[in-house]
Amino acid sequence: MKVSGFRSLLPFLLATALAACGPELDETPSVPAGELETNTAAVISGASRGSTVQVSATDGVNVRSGPGTTYGALVTVPYGKTATVLNATPSNGFYQVDYQGTVGWTHGDYWNVIAGLWVNGYQLNATQEKWVRWIGTYTVPKLLGTRNERLTKAARVAWWSLKEGVLDLPNPFPYSNCNYTTGDARIGPLEVCPSGRAWQVGISGVQVPNFSMATVQNTSASIHSTLTEAQVLGASASQAGYASGTSTYNSIVNSTGELRKSWLMRNHAVGVTLEETTVTYECVTNSFGWCYGTAWPTTARYAPNRAEALESMQELKAIMDGLAP
Known part of the structure; x- marks a missing residue:
């Protein structure tokens, strides 16, 4: 040991x-509002609080200050990164997540639920x-x-x-x-x-x-x-x-x-x-x-x-x- x-x-x-x-947050530029977050049938429906979700969009996905594209992007999460679901009840297809300390709303179409807990990949x-x-x-x-x-x-x-x-x-x-x-x-x-x-x-x-x-x-x-x-x-x-x-x-x-x-x-x-x-x-x-x-x-x-x-x-x-x- x-x-x-x-x-x-x-x-x-x-x-x-x-x-x-504390650690600095990812400062990756946000994805323009018109390029993502257009569907309403979120694929992470069925997730519960504490579920791990992983970005499936190759261009990444925004975490926003509210449940819609009219809200500002707090951070863009790169492809393959994981976050934790905080609120599994969607609003306009958006779910509340915590991504490395940034808490916000993200559209469920661009995430997949994955088993277990993930740290540093x-x-x-x-x-x-x-x-x-x-x-x-x-x-x-x-x-x-x-x-x-x-x-x-x-x-x-x-x-x-x-x-x-x-x-x-x-x-x-x-x-x-x-x-x-x-x-x-x-x-x-x-x-x-x-x-x-x-x-x-x-x-x-x-x-x-x-x-x-x-x-x-x-x-x-x-x-x-x-x-x-x-x-x-x-x-x-x-x-x-x-x-x-x-x-x-x-x-x-x-x-x-x-x-x-x-x-x-x-x-x-x-x-x-x-x-x-x-x-x-x-x-x-x-x-x-x-x-x-x-x-x-x-x-x-x-x-x-x-x-x-x-x-x-x-x-x-x-x-x-x-x-x-």
């Missing part, structure tokens, strides 16, 4: 200072799709901030976990990967990675050494204001597959120090909130080398370079927009 090594131990800016940073495998859907459905509502802020946080961390290979695991919640001097190794639920070493945990692949105990505890308390810390730890243990009352469950709930911190961070909402600050600083605002590459299959697909990594984040955000309540 891939791990970040020392890379995430670098300083990073606060998430609040970085919330406005690749269909997610069944396990990856399962966990992306899980994050969109269950994590986004738990995060703090506006809907747009919550979608951005979830999408950036889902991208990180996807390209790191964490979302290929049958159960990513107990994931714990330590970088020893001899290389990376998975460690058990009650083991602690040596001080100074990179240590990734949970579905977010968050680095334990990056955050102080106080920061983690305060983040957990702000997200789970109605729960005690022990209850948050118990929920994390249960989600990881350690049933209440078992020795491992009890050890997690009663843990101290770095082990306790790691299990608070394995809570999905806490982990995503923390890891988003690292991803934003290292991979969105800056271009640290470990963010991109082709040495690992998942990184080669979803983060071969900065431009495609940013596009992958935007596509995941569109997917989350169609999944989140």
Whole structure:
């Protein structure tokens, strides 16, 4: 399993200072109004909210500010690109979609419904799709901030976990990967990675050494204001597959120090909130080398370079927009 090594131990800016940073949108010129969008029998009829649609028009198709050609084009989506359906009830043959963060209306004649979820031109495998859907459905509502802020946080961390290979695991919640001097190794639920070493945990692949105990505890308390810390730890243990009352469950709930911190961070909402600050600083605002590459299959697909990594984040955000309540 891939791990970040020392890379995430670098300083990073606060998430609040970085919330406005994001990838630039496709600035492809819009298709003239008279050339497309003339039929009324939309071929994506039958799609539901969250469906993936792909451009079938070789010249691309406009996403407009409203359901008709009299509305201005926000962006022209190139042939073969995908978007997520937000409103499956057509108006004049137009459907509301999210294309890489641009939400607007597009005529259904120029799209096809395709199976699964697609990121950077690749269909997610069944396990990856399962966990992306899980994050969109269950994590986004738990995060703090506006809907747009919550979608951005979830999408950036889902991208990180996807390209790191964490979302290929049958159960990513107990994931714990330590970088020893001899290389990376998975460690058990009650083991602690040596001080100074990179240590990734949970579905977010968050680095334990990056955050102080106080920061983690305060983040957990702000997200789970109605729960005690022990209850948050118990929920994390249960989600990881350690049933209440078992020795491992009890050890997690009663843990101290770095082990306790790691299990608070394995809570999905806490982990995503923390890891988003690292991803934003290292991979969105800056271009640290470990963010991109082709040495690992998942990184080669979803983060071969900065431009495609940013596009992958935007596509995941569109997917989350169609999944989140």
